[in-house]
Amino acid sequence: MTDEWPHHRTARANLEFIRAHGKDAWLSAQRKEWSCPSCGSDIMWYQRQCSCGRGLDAWELPARGASRSHD
């Protein structure tokens, strides 16, 4: 949870949400958060544009590591 990847930092908050509200509520919230608001397609953490063309509020790739593991 302490490395440079933003999606790793959500682990604790996700577990706390599941403990408080249950896994079904978490799955429902995740499905909503990670679907394109325009077309409903699945979107990913660092995706800047949906296949439908809508711009997305993506997380920033870490400067280090990004070029090594994702280019």
Ligand SMILES: [Zn+2]
């Ligand atoms: Zn879309």
